[in-house]
Structure formats: C-alpha cells, structure tokens
Amino acid sequence: xxxxxxxxxxxxxxxxxxxxxxxxxxxxxxxxxxxxxxxxxxxxxxxxxxxxxxxxxxxxxxxxxxxxxxxxxxxxxxxxxxxxxxxxxxxxxxxxxxxxxxxxxxxxxxxxxxxxxxxxxxxxxxxxxxxxxxxxxxxxxxxxxxxxxxxxxxxxxxxxxxxxxxxxxxxxxxxxxxxxxxxxxxxxxxxxxxxxxxxxxxxxxxxxxxxxxxxxxxxxxxxxxxxxxxxxxxxxxxxxxxxxxxxxxxxxxxxxxxxxxxxxxxxxxxxxxxxxxxxxxxxxxxxxxxxxxxxxxxxxxxxxxxxxxxxxxxxxxxxxxxxxxxxxxxxxxxxxxxxxxxxxxxxxxxxxxxxxxxxxxxxx
Ligand SMILES: C[S@@+](CC[C@H](N)C(=O)[O-])C[C@H]1O[C@@H](n2cnc3c(N)ncnc32)[C@H](O)[C@@H]1O
Numbered sequence: 001x002x003x004x005x006x007x008x009x010x011x012x013x014x015x016x017x018x019x020x021x022x023x024x025x026x027x028x029x030x031x032x033x034x035x036x037x038x039x040x041x042x043x044x045x046x047x048x049x050x051x052x053x054x055x056x057x058x059x060x061x062x063x064x065x066x067x068x069x070x071x072x073x074x075x076x077x078x079x080x081x082x083x084x085x086x087x088x089x090x091x092x093x094x095x096x097x098x099x100x101x102x103x104x105x106x107x108x109x110x111x112x113x114x115x116x117x118x119x120x121x122x123x124x125x126x127x128x129x130x131x132x133x134x135x136x137x138x139x140x141x142x143x144x145x146x147x148x149x150x151x152x153x154x155x156x157x158x159x160x161x162x163x164x165x166x167x168x169x170x171x172x173x174x175x176x177x178x179x180x181x182x183x184x185x186x187x188x189x190x191x192x193x194x195x196x197x198x199x200x201x202x203x204x205x206x207x208x209x210x211x212x213x214x215x216x217x218x219x220x221x222x223x224x225x226x227x228x229x230x231x232x233x234x235x236x237x238x239x240x241x242x243x244x245x246x247x248x249x250x251x252x253x254x255x256x257x258x259x260x261x262x263x264x265x266x267x268x269x270x271x272x273x274x275x276x277x278x279x280x281x282x283x284x285x286x287x288x289x290x291x292x293x294x295x296x297x298x299x300x301x302x303x304x305x306x307x308x309x310x311x312x313x314x315x316x317x318x319x320x321x322x323x324x325x326x327x328x329x330x331x332x333x334x335x336x337x338x339x340x341x342x343x344x345x346x347x348x349x350x351x352x353x354x355x356x357x358x359x360x361x362x363x364x
Contacts, residue, residue: 013084017041017056018063021076027053029180029198030075036195037069038110042141043090044082056082072199088140095137100130108134115186115195116175117146121167135167146170149188159242160192160220160287176255182226183255191245192220197286200347200358201227204309207360208232208282210260215239215280215301217269217294218287222249222262229260237280239265239272273297279306286311288356292330299334299363308361311347315354320344323357337364 022030027046034040034055044056057066066077089095092108100108107127113120119138123131135148147170152163164173173189179198186193205227208214212234216225219238222245228236240246243266253262265272274297283298285291288311298308310327323344331338340362347356 014081015044015059015084016079017044017059017082018061018066018077019047019054019056019080019082020066020070021049021052021054021078021080024048024051024053026073026075027055030055030070030073032114032195033069033198034066036112036114038112039066039069041082043084045085047080047082054080054082056080072203089137090141092134092137092141095141096130096133099133100127104130112138113195114145115188115193116177117144118173118175118188119145119148120164120188121148121150123150123167131165132167135169139168147172147175149173155192159190159245160289161188161190164188179223180227180230182223182230183252184221184223184226185248185251185255186221187244187248191242191248193223196348197223200286204228204284205231207307208234210234212281213237213278213303214282214284215273215276215298216284216286217273217298218285218291219249219264220245220286222246222252222264224284224286225249225262225264226252226256226258229258229262230256232260234260235263236260237263237265237272239267239269241266241268269294270297273301276301279303281306283308285309288313288350292326295327295330296334299331299336302336302363304364305339306363308363310359310361312357313350313354314357315351319346319355319357323359327359327361331361331363338362339364 020030039057039061041056041058047054063077093105107124109121138148148167149164150167152165155162174187177184177186180202201223204224208228210233214236216236216238219225219240222238225236225238246264246266249264279301281303283302291311314322328338338361341359343360347358350356
C-alpha cells in the first residue's frame, strides 16, 4: 500500500502527453523526426503497447503541428500517459540553466539536423560565445551522437555544400545516415545531403515500379536512387557533377542490399542527357536552385507518358499555381506537352515565405 506522499510522487512521475503511435519498425525514424522538429518530449519514457511504440511529444506542441510533421506518413496521434524519466538534464535549457541567462536560454536552438551520429545545430549570433558549451551539453543529453557541428553560412556553389564548425565530440563530417532502412554514406564537407528530404525520397520511391528506367539528374549522394532500388527492380542512372558525391553513392551501393541497379555517373546532367541513347520512364530533377535550366535536357530523354519530378524554390503567394505555370512554360518551350500534373506540393520551408516545391509532371 502506498502512503499518500508516495502516491503523490507516483502521480507526479506520470504525465499525459499527445503521442505518435507507430509500428515498432518505424519507431526510431519517428523519434528522430520529432527530435529534428524540436517536438519530442525527451523527459518521458517511450512506451511499447501491442507491438506499437507510443512516442511522446512536448506538452506545448499542438496536435495540428504534429500532424503537419507527419503529413506524409500515416500514423495515429493520440493522448496517453507516460512515465517521466528522472536523472540528468533532459534538454539544452536544463543542462545550461546555471550558465545562460533566462533570455539566452530562450534563444537556444530547438530543432536540429540529425545525420547518422552527427548533430548539426544553428547557433544564434547572441549565443556564439557559448557555442562549445552548447555542443557539449547536447552530447551529454544525446549520448548516441558522436559529433556536434555548427552550420557556417548558407548552402552555396555548384555542389550545394556549406562549411561546418566542430562544437563538440569527434572531429568528423562523414557518417552513415539511415532513412527507412536505406543506409546512406554522407560527408557533409564535400557533398550535399539533407535529412529533411526523407519523406520526399520515400514518396518518389513509392511511386516507382519494377522495370522502370529512372534518370536521377542531380543525385548528390544518391538518396532517391537508393530508396527506389531498395524496393524496386528498376535501373536508376544516378548523375552528379560532384565526383565526391558519386564516390559516397558507390559506398552506399555496397552497404545496401538493393533489389534494382544503380549506375553512378560523374557528369554534367545536360551533357549526359544529350549524349544518351535511351529514354526514361521517370526523371528526378531535385536541384531546386538550378533545375529550371535543365528541363529541355530532361524533355529530350523522357519517354512518352513518363513522369518528371521537377523541384524549384518558390516565394510569394499561391506557390502551387506559380509552380504549375513555370513547369508548363518550360516543358512547352522544350517542344513537349504536359499531359497531367497529378501532384504539386510543398516539400519544405526553404526560407521565410519561400518553399521548396515539387511538381510530378506527366509528359505526352
Ligand atoms: C540539391 S543537391 C542534390 C540533392 C539530392 N537529389 C538529394 O536528394 O539529396 C543538387 C546536386 O546537383 C549537383 N549538380 C549541380 N549542377 C549539376 C549539373 N550541371 N549536373 C549534374 N549535377 C549537378 C550538385 O553537385 C548537387 O549534388
């Protein structure tokens, strides 16, 4: 029998939270995604109930926000009771409570990019002097990470890379990131990779089918190519102008048991398309700042009835309408005809009031 005091303590250790309920095999992916969005309640213990995991969200996060994070993934969002974890700091705020003022604590980053065992933080200029303390605090809370990096500047240049600075842990930029069971070799210093495109990689792969010839024009380290060939007996020609990205893709091909085949190519995508003697059922143009200039090349090699996944950054009102207008104009200028655009959607926020958009375009 519990004393009144003990009963109160127990009550205090149990809290009601909104949670995401997913089958066990999607648990780690869901946990990472909530953590990336700063929505995971790391103070609560994740529960397993009848082969499903119940993953708690922070109390201030609304159901609509959680639903938006998982807009591409079928999952249940429901309230449940959770045990509180007790020992050690559970958040950067807690870990740095005695070091930073209240105002500084409110500026701490809440969302991170988690890539394999590397965490990438954006340190606001006001907290620059505390950056390595923030890095060490992060490692003390998230013990499965080896390295904490800070973003230095924006993604830029032909290879779409940026500089990073070590905050804490092992001095490295290379790791292996896993998306839906697909292992991806990544080196942030030499080739583009964003974990925020996970759902888009998965979405496009889910549209592909066996026997397709696919041209991934700007493959980077090859996430689309790997997702597609993991599950489909299709051939993906994966082209990138950045040789370092293609070498990483070759490592990933060795690491995964693929059903289909990936043909990694170091080339300019236009040169490849114009030298190519076959056509493709699907073309992926995920180079949102540059793909516009390659639509003519894609139109040269898309099979009649084939699909082009066209990506672009769009700012301003009604980005869906702008996207439709843009891709229709480009395809028409290339001498082909759009027969249908079954999907136009926002992939992610790319800047304030700007989105990375995608249009799935069926070509006549
Ligand atoms: C946004 S990143 C790639 C994203 C990749 N599809 C992904 O999902 O991670 C764009 C890529 O285009 C490559 N690139 C830029 N210009 C190119 C060109 N002319 N031909 C082929 N690749 C190019 C860059 O090296 C970079 O890897």
